[in-house]
């Protein structure tokens with residue numbers, strides 16, 4: 001390490017590559033936002049990845065560690081229960097729910113992401129669908145016993161966050177649950193992104209939409225995830 005940097009934490013090459021990828025993705029998202037197509041960059045990114053998962057910053061090819069940890073600890077009843085995965089990306093969280101015995105539907109706005117899921121998991125029981133959170137089939141309302149949202153809201157521009165939460169809450173069936181995992185911030189933290197971390201008061205939209213907060217975890221530097229994360233569970237009544 002050079003003397004000039006001896007008091008700074010060392011970044012390994014993987015961190016540098018990840019930061020570069022994130023800033024490329026941020027400028028892609030901004031380009032589409034500037035032309036009034038704030039969600040079109042997702043398909044553009046998946047398509048330009050050309051089958052290379054390393055080109056997608058949120059892809060780890062395994063379930064999210066905070067979700068995996070929650071599943072292991074809580075061991076939710078799965079038999080005979082339906083689950084819905086919002087903005088499922090490449091499908092790892094949907095697959096682990098199916099492995100546990102849930103009947104899983106998983107959707108994403110990006111057709112390339114859904115085609116990629118089907119290619120990765122050709123024998124999967126998961127019902128993968130191309131769908132837009134803001135234009136879902138009406139028979140999905142109050143239909144799912146377990147709804148999972150990881151990183152979709154925060155990937156959208158902040159002006160869509162409230163509408164996204166208002167679209168997710170009504171999907172939960174009576175006696176059902178919604179688990180949300182996102183990056184977290186204080187109101188006063190600077191807001192740059194994507195991802196645009198959420199505040200605790202923003203997440204209260206789920207309660208205003210009729211769900212009850214059942215669990216709240218504020219997780220900093222846990223599970224090797226350096227940025228602050230919130231993990232919250234809501235129940236319908």
Ligand SMILES: C[S@@+](CC[C@H](N)C(=O)[O-])C[C@H]1O[C@@H](n2cnc3c(N)ncnc32)[C@H](O)[C@@H]1O
Pocket residue numbers: 039042043058059064086087088089090107108109110113131132133134150151152155156
């Ligand atoms: C940051 S990625 C997270 C993907 C996945 N949940 C994960 O954790 O790996 C956000 C995902 O949400 C999808 N998405 C964004 N807006 C959406 C919308 N309106 N309806 C459905 N999916 C959407 C994107 O295509 C992308 O796959």
